[in-house]
Amino acid sequence: MTLTTATKRTLAEFRKLTDAEDYLQFFNLPYRQDFVNVNRLHILKQFALLIAKIDEVFPNVSEEERLEKYRLALTEAYELFQTASPLETKLFKVFNETPKNFVSLESLAKKAGVI
Numbered sequence: 001m002t003l004t005t006a007t008k009r010t011l012a013e014f015r016k017l018t019d020a021e022d023y024l025q026f027f028n029l030p031y032r033q034d035f036v037n038v039n040r041l042h043i044l045k046q047f048a049l050l051i052a053k054i055d056e057v058f059p060n061v062s063e064e065e066r067l068e069k070y071r072l073a074l075t076e077a078y079e080l081f082q083t084a085s086p087l088e089t090k091l092f093k094v095f096n097e098t099p100k101n102f103v104s105l106e107s108l109a110k111k112a113g114v115i
Helices: 011-015 020-026 033-057 063-083 105-112
Strands: none
Touching: 011 063, 020 033, 020 063, 033 063
């Protein structure tokens, strides 16, 4: 999808997008391909969470305003992972669960009476 700054964007077009690069290009946002390759899922997950919040808080904004809020949300999602790691953000369930076969050093120290 090739869009210029003069191209009128619509929610219908937005809803057809699937790839991180498509969203970034849709909003004419600069990005580094190597960064997107590594952080793609996390950027998209954070973006989806922000979109859901926008839709909840601003249900009656115009299409143009909604798309601008989405653009800002994508910028925020992209920039988040420039300063935070996916592990720090804990967006995915796997980062929030402790494996069943995991024993922490702290729990061992407590059992041994060291702590």
